[in-house]
Amino acid sequence: MATVEELLRAGVELLRAAGSETPRLDAELLLARAVGVDRTVVLAHPEAPVTAGSEASFAAELERRADGEPVAYIRGFKEFFGLALASDPRALIPRPETERLVELAEREVVARLSAAARPVGTAPLRIADVGSGSGTVAIALAVLLRRRKMLSEVEILGTDISREALNLAQENAVGHGVADRVRFMEADLLPPVIATPFAIVLANLPYVRTDALPRLPIAASFEPAIALDGGPQGLSLIHGLMGRLPDALEEGGVALLEIGADQADAIEALAHETLPGWRTEVALDLAGQPRVARLEPPRRAGS
Numbered sequence: 038m039a040t041v042e043e044l045l046r047a048g049v050e051l052l053r054a055a056g057s058e059t060p061r062l063d064a065e066l067l068l069a070r071a072v073g074v075d076r077t078v079v080l081a082h083p084e085a086p087v088t089a090g091s092e093a094s095f096a097a098e099l100e101r102r103a104d105g106e107p108v109a110y111i112r113g114f115k116e117f118f119g120l121a122l123a124s125d126p127r128a129l130i131p132r133p134e135t136e137r138l139v140e141l142a143e144r145e146v147v148a149r150l151s152a153a154a155r156p157v158g159t160a161p162l163r164i165a166d167v168g169s170g171s172g173t174v175a176i177a178l179a180v181l182l183r184r185r186k187m188l189s190e191v192e193i194l195g196t197d198i199s200r201e202a203l204n205l206a207q208e209n210a211v212g213h214g215v216a217d218r219v220r221f222m223e224a225d226l227l228p229p230v231i232a233t234p235f236a237i238v239l240a241n242l243p244y245v246r247t248d249a250l251p252r253l254p255i256a257a258s259f260e261p262a263i264a265l266d267g268g269p270q271g272l273s274l275i276h277g278l279m280g281r282l283p284d285a286l287e288e289g290g291v292a293l294l295e296i297g298a299d300q301a302d303a304i305e306a307l308a309h310e311t312l313p314g315w316r317t318e319v320a321l322d323l324a325g326q327p328r329v330a331r332l333e334p335p336r337r338a339g340s
């Protein structure tokens with residue numbers, strides 16, 4: 038029987054030759070899956086023998102990865118904010134940089150819910166997650182708020198133009214036990230009529246420029262194009278959402294929009310033009326890159 042170390046070495050070589058950007062990590066994750074253990078177990082036991090059945094599963098999944106398929110689709114899930122979110126070609130694979138959007142969203146919610154006593158019967162804080170995909174932002178935020186015992190004080194609406202993505206999001210919401218506070222709706226950005234505006238609008242919409250799509254790693258070609266293509270300048274959908282914000286946000290509301298690292302100046306210019314008088318700030322991610330635009334409307338006179 039081959040050992041863990043031998044199979045890993047061969048797997049890394051195969052994936053490196055195939056152009057994987059993370060051959061070691063990919064091979065470790067796929068071998069752990071084939072053996073049925075956590076990756077840390079594989080790392081801790083390089084000498085362990087691997088059964089012929091596990092070796093065959095590993096070889097088959099290595100081939101899929103060598104053909105470009107993302108590891109998250111092969112494994113069927115992706116870790117995001119410590120959660121295992123189901124992931125398949127119905128929706129974009131959650132990206133680590135989106136955790137920053139969730140952190141900032143949590144901060145906004147906590148600030149609002151802690152600011153003043155909320156008498157029993159106060160309406161829940163309404164939050165929208167536009168372009169929800171697999172439910173990434175909405176579900177991670179709901180889980181964080183449940184830990185703070187604040188989940189019952191919010192209502193989260195996830196929207197997406199893709200019915201398939203929403204089906205996956207619903208599965209994730211049920212799987213993480215938050216389906217009672219997170220609803221999903223098929224919509225072009227937001228519902229056409231917003232009877233009750235939102236306190237917080239969140240969005241990780243597509244922001245890759247159309248002409249940059251062919252230069253993305255091959256793994257991205259397995260993801261829905263509609264989840265990546267942000268139009269000629271990458272900001273078409275974000276611009277469309279900005280146009281909806283004056284009606285979508287309640288007084289004192291705020292929008293947090295994930296952007297590309299090179300889009301800080303463009304988003305500020307777009308906000309200046311589309312939302313005159315609004316306060317715009319861009320927060321950095323953990324890598325020090327511009328990542329989340331915060332848009333806040335001017336206070337109305339007397340408020």
Ligand SMILES: C[S@@+](CC[C@H](N)C(=O)[O-])C[C@H]1O[C@@H](n2cnc3c(N)ncnc32)[C@H](O)[C@@H]1O
Nearest residue numbers: 168169170173197198199225226241242243264
């Ligand atoms: C970059 S993905 C992000 C998905 C998810 N928010 C995440 O962070 O993993 C963008 C999502 O926006 C959705 N989308 C694209 N155009 C849209 C539109 N006009 N209205 C609503 N959603 C849209 C896509 O289907 C996709 O699920």
